[in-house]
Amino acid sequence: MYCMRGLPGKEDWNNNIPVSPQYMLTQRDWWFQHERGCDKAPPLDGHFLELPAGGSFTVEIATNRAFTTFGVNPNFDGYFGGNQNPVRSDEGCVVDPNLHTFNQSSAPGTVFAISYENSIDKVTPENLVAFTVRYNTPWQRVTSYDVPKDLPHCPLGGCTCAWGWIPMGCGQPNMYMQGHKCMVTGTTSTRKLAVAKPPVYCEDDSSKCVKGAKQMIFYQQLTGNNVFNPPKMPTYNARMGFSDGAQNDIFE
Template identity: 50%
Template structure:
């Protein structure tokens, strides 16, 4: 999804052009060497940072809102927001919206499910330090209260998603330059471990900080779910909803 924050490649991979109708940053990653999927280097996103001094601000212990869309055109960053709706693809749907039961998710009853990559709002996932639902365009993320401050030049953050549906089993990674605001904690981030599929046995869930998941790439994979299962950023891989407050260690 297109996250309307200070995204690398916000207007495309040509820094001389501000493309209001780009979906470059939202295309999935599949079967790539790590040098290509990391920071979306395969499409040049690693080479087009946000303007100097601009950051995605993460308020420690609070929440922030971002827009998720499958094209910049459907966010308030393009066309004065005239193409935006409650949904990520600029369409309108009746609620409660649900995709078909069983099998592949293609279209819902209104013929518009393919863009959502999920059957309903309960089956969606989020990120490694804050879990939320990428279902509507406006989505809120809770920032852990103990999130430490970034250096002056900022931190590198990524929005991550692995869709649970049919089609190509790929993953998404979007890059941001970020900084933490209002940080007063002296705690540090712990050393993350690869998460483990634990839906059927919660005792197998990896506690504490967990790595981002690399899946179905040519290089750098760190998760190995059972055959036919998708590693998603939710309880099945040990990620609980909301701020991930167990990722810190005392200094």
């Protein structure tokens, strides 16, 4: 993950730089967390998030590196990626760890998207395609996502991926976008991804849902938004036309 070790030149075991939300920033600043320098802090050479075609991969979602097995305790086994005794607001929202939700069933969903560009500087909203969604996340630390079986091999140097989340509520209406270097494994497919289109709010009418390859949701920023004035928060679930699991309709 970009910025997992902290900013360049420092090994930060108490790192929460990539965790902070993004709100009312220019596209230049929010894109792959440029405003905090994360787009210039790639993972170590040869370190990739592996995506087994037709299988699943597991990640750790946490509020700080210290609450993962990548921290000082490689045997960390907490259920939550933060405080193991969640603190709630007067309204009932889980605020520590800050999950922006009342419980797991009301957690809206998170996404991984992939671009077949090995340079983060060449990634665009149109070539960064949402390929997997997990409903009712984020909640627990260890979370698995499904991979479409027809994802082709990445180019030399790997693909560029991003994780995203739009909270349902319980706080500021912001968004999250984190960068990863990724590699598709175990594939024989030669199919190509279609150009990604902005998702559309369609909770009240499924015929309005965008079919095929979709962009991540970019929302509540100064520039670069691709969703405008939805009646409810645009989240990674059926509300915006995303199914749970592998997005198998993303190909040409």
